[in-house]
Amino acid sequence: ATLPPRASGSTFGNETDLAALLDLKKRITPLHVMSSWNDSIHFCSWVGVTCNNSTNRVIILKLNSKNLVGSLPPSIGNLSHLTGINLVNNSFSGEIPQEMGRLQSLRSLNLSYNSFGGKIPTNISHCTQLSMLDLQHNEITGSVPDQLSSLMSLNHLWLTINNLTGTIPNWIGNFSSLKSLLGQNNFHGSIPNELGRLTSLESLGLDSNNLSGMVPSSIYNISSMSLFSVLDNQLHGELPPNIGINLPNLQLFAGGLNKFTGTIPTSFSNSSRLRALDLGYNGLVGTLPAANLGRLQRLVWINFSHNRLESGKTGNLNFLSFLANCTSLQSLALNNNHFEGELPRSIGNLSTQLNSLVLGRNLIRGSIPDDIGNLLSLNVIGMEQNYLSGIVPDGIGKLQKLVTLNLRTNRFSGLIPSSIGNLTSLTLLYMYENRFAGSIPPNIGNCQSLLELDLSNNNMSGTIPRELVGISSLSISLYLSNNYLTGSLPSEVGDLIHLVELDVSGNKLSSEIPTTLGHCIMLMHLRLEGNEFEGTIPQSLKNLRSLEEIDISRNNLSGQIPEFLGKFPFLHYLNLSYNDFEGELPKEGIFSNASGLSVIGNNRLCGGLPKLRLHACSIKKSHSSQRLLAPKVVIPIACALAFIISLSCFIVARSKVKKSRGGPVGSRSYEGWKSISYLELVQSTGGFSMDNLIGSGSFGSVYKGVLPTDGRVVAVKVFNLQQRGASKSFIDECKVLRSILPHRNLLKIISACSSIDNQGNNFNSLIFEFMENGSLDSWLHPRDDDESQSKRLSLIRRLNIAIDVASALDHLHHLCETTIVHCDLKPSNPSNVLLGEDMVAHVGDFGLARFLLEASDSSSQSQTISAGLKGSICYIPPENGLSQIHIGLSCSALSPSEQMQMNVVVNKMKATRDSYLNFRGRRKRS
Numbered sequence: 001a002t003l004p005p006r007a008s009g010s011t012f013g014n015e016t017d018l019a020a021l022l023d024l025k026k027r028i029t030p031l032h033v034m035s036s037w038n039d040s041i042h043f044c045s046w047v048g049v050t051c052n053n054s055t056n057r058v059i060i061l062k063l064n065s066k067n068l069v070g071s072l073p074p075s076i077g078n079l080s081h082l083t084g085i086n087l088v089n090n091s092f093s094g095e096i097p098q099e100m101g102r103l104q105s106l107r108s109l110n111l112s113y114n115s116f117g118g119k120i121p122t123n124i125s126h127c128t129q130l131s132m133l134d135l136q137h138n139e140i141t142g143s144v145p146d147q148l149s150s151l152m153s154l155n156h157l158w159l160t161i162n163n164l165t166g167t168i169p170n171w172i173g174n175f176s177s178l179k180s181l182l183g184q185n186n187f188h189g190s191i192p193n194e195l196g197r198l199t200s201l202e203s204l205g206l207d208s209n210n211l212s213g214m215v216p217s218s219i220y221n222i223s224s225m226s227l228f229s230v231l232d233n234q235l236h237g238e239l240p241p242n243i244g245i246n247l248p249n250l251q252l253f254a255g256g257l258n259k260f261t262g263t264i265p266t267s268f269s270n271s272s273r274l275r276a277l278d279l280g281y282n283g284l285v286g287t288l289p290a291a292n293l294g295r296l297q298r299l300v301w302i303n304f305s306h307n308r309l310e311s312g313k314t315g316n317l318n319f320l321s322f323l324a325n326c327t328s329l330q331s332l333a334l335n336n337n338h339f340e341g342e343l344p345r346s347i348g349n350l351s352t353q354l355n356s357l358v359l360g361r362n363l364i365r366g367s368i369p370d371d372i373g374n375l376l377s378l379n380v381i382g383m384e385q386n387y388l389s390g391i392v393p394d395g396i397g398k399l400q401k402l403v404t405l406n407l408r409t410n411r412f413s414g415l416i417p418s419s420i421g422n423l424t425s426l427t428l429l430y431m432y433e434n435r436f437a438g439s440i441p442p443n444i445g446n447c448q449s450l451l452e453l454d455l456s457n458n459n460m461s462g463t464i465p466r467e468l469v470g471i472s473s474l475s476i477s478l479y480l481s482n483n484y485l486t487g488s489l490p491s492e493v494g495d496l497i498h499l500v501e502l503d504v505s506g507n508k509l510s511s512e513i514p515t516t517l518g519h520c521i522m523l524m525h526l527r528l529e530g531n532e533f534e535g536t537i538p539q540s541l542k543n544l545r546s547l548e549e550i551d552i553s554r555n556n557l558s559g560q561i562p563e564f565l566g567k568f569p570f571l572h573y574l575n576l577s578y579n580d581f582e583g584e585l586p587k588e589g590i591f592s593n594a595s596g597l598s599v600i601g602n603n604r605l606c607g608g609l610p611k612l613r614l615h616a617c618s619i620k621k622s623h624s625s626q627r628l629l630a631p632k633v634v635i636p637i638a639c640a641l642a643f644i645i646s647l648s649c650f651i652v653a654r655s656k657v658k659k660s661r662g663g664p665v666g667s668r669s670y671e672g673w674k675s676i677s678y679l680e681l682v683q684s685t686g687g688f689s690m691d692n693l694i695g696s697g698s699f700g701s702v703y704k705g706v707l708p709t710d711g712r713v714v715a716v717k718v719f720n721l722q723q724r725g726a727s728k729s730f731i732d733e734c735k736v737l738r739s740i741l742p743h744r745n746l747l748k749i750i751s752a753c754s755s756i757d758n759q760g761n762n763f764n765s766l767i768f769e770f771m772e773n774g775s776l777d778s779w780l781h782p783r784d785d786d787e788s789q790s791k792r793l794s795l796i797r798r799l800n801i802a803i804d805v806a807s808a809l810d811h812l813h814h815l816c817e818t819t820i821v822h823c824d825l826k827p828s829n830p831s832n833v834l835l836g837e838d839m840v841a842h843v844g845d846f847g848l849a850r851f852l853l854e855a856s857d858s859s860s861q862s863q864t865i866s867a868g869l870k871g872s873i874c875y876i877p878p879e880n881g882l883s884q885i886h887i888g889l890s891c892s893a894l895s896p897s898e899q900m901q902m903n904v905v906v907n908k909m910k911a912t913r914d915s916y917l918n919f920r921g922r923r924k925r926s
């Protein structure tokens with residue numbers, strides 16, 4: 001009803017409704033969305049409000065998808081004429097008020113996709129007219145209250161994705177008009193028999209609970225059922241033979257990830273509307289009733305992976321021909337079964353819509369028919385770990401949409417078809433553990449979307465094509481190990497600037513290690529062992545500070561072992577054995593710990609830890625070191641040191657006196673921090689010139705500077721004291737910074753300067769170590785105009801950053817004297833995570849940090865972890881992706897007791913990283 005504008009909304013309508021709406025408005029931000037909720041128009045014309053024409057009472061409140069943040073006030077219960085509430089897809093939190101129970105005309109309550117917590121209010125039981133209760137995707141806890149048994153008019157009960165516990169109440173079986181019941185929660189126990197009485201039920205979704213026992217047979221008789229999904233529980237038993245006859249309306253049947261046994265009922269062919277059949281990860285036996293399934297023209301999705309199915313008496317795969325009749329089929333997953341026999345040519349007749357064909361880990365023999373090239377929609381081919389042989393047909397090059405091609409661990413031979421270069425969308429190519437021979441086709445270099453390429457453990461010869469190592473998209477790994485490759489490692493390897501793992505070991509590669517390898521700054525694992533490389537270790541490799549493992553053993557390398565290897569912070573495995581290195585071993589880092597180091601078979605090396613059993617280095621050196629210890633040398637050095645120490649004591653003492661006098665233009669430094677004056681800061685930042693301005697935040701600007709005293713590069717954060725709150729932020733930040741014990745992942749404070757500037761105004765600044773790779777934000781969200789456009793973070797780098805951030809928080813939460821909560825780490829704009837020289841993340845900006853006792857909202861303490869994960873889930877294997885989501889959810893739980901401890905987060909993230917690096921189910925590398 002459109003009512004004429006009025007000066008006062010209350011004149012026309014009901015005072016109670018107006019008051020309740022205003023009360024609601026008070027709790028909601030952002031205000032601009034609610035700007036129409038003002039006095040100038042009647043509340044019946046406010047956005048999202050619908051009134052009854054004659055009574056002017058609010059009947060519908062519809063504020064879905066408006067980015068609203070807030071909570072529901074108890075006064076919502078005063079909108080007593082409401083029939084519908086729709087707040088879907090906002091960020092409402094807090095409990096759903098019990099006063100909702102006063103809305104006795106309510107027929108539809110949809111609060112889904114918010115962050116409501118607490119329990120389901122028992123008073124909702126008074127809303128007996130409710131036909132739709134949708135609370136899905138919230139954080140609701142507790143069990144489903146028995147009081148809800150009075151909601152006999154319910155058509156739809158959607159509780160999915162909450163934290164509900166307990167059992168599924170059997171009284172739901174009395175809701176005779178119930179059409180859909182969805183609940184992915186933590187329910188346990190069995191599915192109540194009573195649900196079989198729901199004769200109007202169309203959708204039953206009970207995925208991902210802890211349900212056990214058998215599915216009551218009466219449920220398989222609800223003929224109205226179109227969607228049945230109980231994925232990921234512990235249900236057991238056999239599927240009834242007449243299932244398809246009794247469920248003629250079935251469109252989706254998903255029982256994957258359970259313990260179902262027995263055979264696949266042929267009667268599914270009677271469910272003529274069936275679109276998806278998912279029974280993967282069960283204990284099903286027997287054959288695939290393909291002739292029956294072939295009658296299901298609408299079938300889009302078939303998944304019987306991870307069962308014990310077999311080819312049956314025929315011992316072949318000809319049954320696949322029947323599936324050609326499923327003209328809508330998009331995904332066929334039969335992997336991890338006992339299917340045997342050859343792939344029939346008719347595989348090329350499968351639906352042209354097929355985008356995923358997954359047949360890996362069976363006993364399939366023979367070759368891949370060339371006709372596979374007909375399946376033009378294919379994104380994924382998985383045929384790994386079978387007994388496939390012969391050549392890979394050229395036709396594969398027609399599959400231009402292919403993203404994953406997994407042919408590993410088979411008996412393929414011959415050349416890799418050059419048509420592979422047509423597969424420009426390919427991201428993962430696994431052909432390892434086969435018998436491929438000949439050269440690697442150079443046009444593989446056209447596959448410019450590849451993230452990972454593994455051709456290892458084949459019989460390939462010839463040189464490594466330049467084009468291959470020029471695939472700059474490669475950012476997970478490149479494995480060419482254990483072949484017969486010759487020639488040099490092409491200098492184009494330097495294009496692999498995102499690559500994490502490079503393994504060309506066990507070939508016949510010769511010449512020098514290219515200096516361009518030093519460009520691959522993301523490398524964590526470098527394996528060149530078992531080749532014929534010669535010359536020295538190039539100096540350029542000193543850039544590769546992320547390296548964790550280096551194996552260059554069994555080559556012809558010579559020269560000195562460079563010092564920089566001892567400075568790599570993460571290096572824990574270095575194998576230099578069986579080369580011809582000479583001279584003294586460096587002493588630092590990896591060289592100080594014999595367990596990760598191997599140098600045997602280098603007879604001209606000397607020094608090092610006694611455990612390495614190298615001979616002592618030449619007298620000349622020890623002579624000179626003895627000379628160093630001679631009194632002639634020692635005495636002047638000692639005197640100089642004593643002088644320096646007394647001088648610094650004097651300076652410190654003098655500065656303390658100055659401090660206590662509080663001289664107007666003196667600067668104040670803090671104990672243990674370097675003393676830096678205002679003038680020094682002016683000098684170091686070129687007079688705070690625009691050229692040195694790094695950026696500005698809410699309370700001031702940050703400048704790059706070089707300290708005149710020691711040449712150290714710093715970031716000077718100058719507080720804009722005109723800005724309200726800036727002075728307090730400076731004091732608070734100093735307070736927190738002084739109490740933090742240093743940590744590798746915390747931004748290091750060098751000094752604070754509290755002084756008077758050259759115009760006589762107060763001047764406050766903090767001086768930090770300069771982070772040369774800027775903020776994480778600038779990497780995750782490069783600006784259009786920015787040279788940072790070219791910035792890209794590999795997944796592994798993102799994981800490492802997330803681990804760094806979590807480690808910093810762990811330190812703040814658990815390892816400082818008083819627990820400190822940061823309170824200002826925003827996943828959407830992680831400008832307070834800064835990246836140092838080696839891309840090591842440092843958490844900074846403690847302006848809002850609180851000692852735990854002071855923290856008003858401890859829930860904010862763990863908001864960060866998702867920052868590092870954003871955008872990365874897509875490359876994580878699904879099980880790891882889930883574990884990341886789990887970590888994210890746990891960290892953002894509102895109640896501190898439910899939040900995961902940061903040290904657990906760190907460990908879990910590390911486990912994810914490690915398992916990610918080993919993902920692809922590859923064999924263990926020695």
Ligand SMILES: Nc1ncnc2c1ncn2[C@@H]1O[C@H](COP(=O)(O)OP(=O)(O)OP(=O)(O)O)[C@@H](O)[C@H]1O
Binds near residue numbers: 768770771832
């Ligand atoms: N030690 C540092 N090294 C390099 N850049 C830094 C350093 N400290 C801060 N910066 C950069 O300076 C800019 C301003 O930082 P500042 O902490 O003042 O504000 P912010 O974090 O962007 O915003 P806000 O204070 O509103 O949260 C940011 O771009 C930040 O990445």
